[in-house]
Amino acid sequence: MRVSGTQASNTKDEGALIARIRAGDESAMSELYDGYSGIVYGVALRVLGDTTAAEDVLQEVFLQLWRNPQAFSADRGRLAPWLAVIARNRAIDLLRKRPFEEDISELPIAAKVNLEDESARRLAMEKVRGVLAGLPQEQRKSLEMAFFEGMTHSEIAGKTGEPLGTVKTRIRAGLLALRKAFA
Amino acid sequence: MKDHAQYADALALYAMDALDDRQELAELEAHLGTCGECRRELEALRADTALLALSATGPQPPQRARLRLMQAVGAEPRRAEMKKPKLVMGRLQPRWLSLVPMAAAIVLAIASFTLLREVQGLKDRNASLRGRIDDLSKQNEHARVMLELLRNPKAEQLTLVSTANRPQPQMKTFYDREKGRVLLFASNAAQLPDDKVYELWLIPMNGAAPMPAGTFSPDNSGGGMIMHQFDTQGIQAKIFAVTIEPRGGSQTPTMPIVMAPAS
Numbered sequence: 361m362r363v364s365g366t367q368a369s370n371t372k373d374e375g376a377l378i379a380r381i382r383a384g385d386e387s388a389m390s391e392l393y394d395g396y397s398g399i400v401y402g403v404a405l406r407v408l409g410d411t412t413a414a415e416d417v418l419q420e421v422f423l424q425l426w427r428n429p430q431a432f433s434a435d436r437g438r439l440a441p442w443l444a445v446i447a448r449n450r451a452i453d454l455l456r457k458r459p460f461e462e463d464i465s466e467l468p469i470a471a472k473v474n475l476e477d478e479s480a481r482r483l484a485m486e487k488v489r490g491v492l493a494g495l496p497q498e499q500r501k502s503l504e505m506a507f508f509e510g511m512t513h514s515e516i517a518g519k520t521g522e523p524l525g526t527v528k529t530r531i532r533a534g535l536l537a538l539r540k541a542f543a
Numbered sequence: 544m545k546d547h548a549q550y551a552d553a554l555a556l557y558a559m560d561a562l563d564d565r566q567e568l569a570e571l572e573a574h575l576g577t578c579g580e581c582r583r584e585l586e587a588l589r590a591d592t593a594l595l596a597l598s599a600t601g602p603q604p605p606q607r608a609r610l611r612l613m614q615a616v617g618a619e620p621r622r623a624e625m626k627k628p629k630l631v632m633g634r635l636q637p638r639w640l641s642l643v644p645m646a647a648a649i650v651l652a653i654a655s656f657t658l659l660r661e662v663q664g665l666k667d668r669n670a671s672l673r674g675r676i677d678d679l680s681k682q683n684e685h686a687r688v689m690l691e692l693l694r695n696p697k698a699e700q701l702t703l704v705s706t707a708n709r710p711q712p713q714m715k716t717f718y719d720r721e722k723g724r725v726l727l728f729a730s731n732a733a734q735l736p737d738d739k740v741y742e743l744w745l746i747p748m749n750g751a752a753p754m755p756a757g758t759f760s761p762d763n764s765g766g767g768m769i770m771h772q773f774d775t776q777g778i779q780a781k782i783f784a785v786t787i788e789p790r791g792g793s794q795t796p797t798m799p800i801v802m803a804p805a806s
Contacts, residue, residue: 397609401608402599418608419611484597485597514563531552535591
């Protein structure tokens with residue numbers, strides 16, 4: 361299964377879309393929303409478990425990008441992973457009742473996997489789910505508690521009864537297993 | 544001092560904002576400030592978390608979310624990308640060198656004048672945009688309050704009809720007792736002389752004096768609307784009624800009541 365694509369052409373397309381948004385082209389914003397709203401909404405909904413709150417995060421993330429399109433640099437990452445991470449962080453802020461403080465321009469991501477079009481994302485999603493299903497249950501749970509529930513490693517250790525060091529090692533190993541699957 | 548490998552596990556937690564040991568956090572951030580290799584690994588770990596996020600994709604947002612976003616985008620102040628001025632490089636011929644200071648002064652004067660005009664233009668535009676934002680905010684607040692009242696299941700609704708034998712005129716009120724707000728919609732209201740208006744009254748249940756609740760003049764088709772905020776909340780209304788009053792409204796109703804609840 362191949363999910364990676366030609367990085368140069370994809371970053372060029374994303375760069376062109378962002379350039380139009382920087383120029384104030386509302387139709388470009390509409391295209392961006394159609395292409396990427398699913399990933400933003402999906403992760404926000406998973407974190408918050410509430411459709412209204414997930415819609416608020418969706419609105420916030422895209423409006424931030426419209427107001428500050430310079431925040432995304434095609435040279436520093438790809439749009440889909442960048443949006444996914446920002447959506448997750450915004451959703452966790454909301455979950456923990458924290459104000460939105462993070463500067464979205466301070467999130468460089470070295471993403472190598474092409475998630476630009478819907479079919480590539482679907483393939484990648486299946487692959488990720490497969491990797492997660494193959495992880496030991498404790499490891500998958502620790503990873504999900506940190507990422508989707510916004511728990512710190514101490515909180516995870518407290519909840520699972522595992523030593524702090526074990527939790528830390530498990531989480532990193534889980535992320536590396538995902539990376540390896542797309543190498 | 545720790546090496547990269549010793550920071551590896553903490554870095555994965557840091558990528559998810561899950562590292563809560565303050566000392567470890569401070570050490571790691573200090574190390575990140577000086578270590579390019581670890582910064583690159585942090586960026587790679589963020590990409591790994593984005594893959595994790597993918598496992599949550601599937602549900603699609605409702606259509607209204609798209610509409611809401613595009614309306615918000617449309618309501619944002621227009622902006623155009625700043626254009627960078629082109630830098631032109633050249634070489635001055637020796638015979639013009641003596642004129643350079645004068646030419647520079649002229650260019651500077653013209654540039655200053657142009658800049659001043661641009662600054663003034665930008666100030667004007669800024670003031671205009673601020674005014675527009677204020678207007679939109681007011682409109683938005685007005686619409687929000689109306690919508691809230693219309694959607695409020697506790698709002699008390701009454702349909703007022705003509706007390707005379709003339710069909711068609713109809714007025715509908717929406718009263719939110721807790722917030723002390725009333726909204727009235729009128730249709731087919733009879734036209735009034737220029738010096739008269741329709742005035743809505745809240746007749747309290749406790750027998751207190753009728754309370755004025757706003758006035759309106761019908762448009763050409765007999766339509767009209769009132770949205771009124773009472774100074775006091777929680778007043779139980781016996782009925783709402785409408786009278787004809789001098790333009791500007793009255794503090795006590797002038798009989799007769801021209802519109803009252805149907806039942």
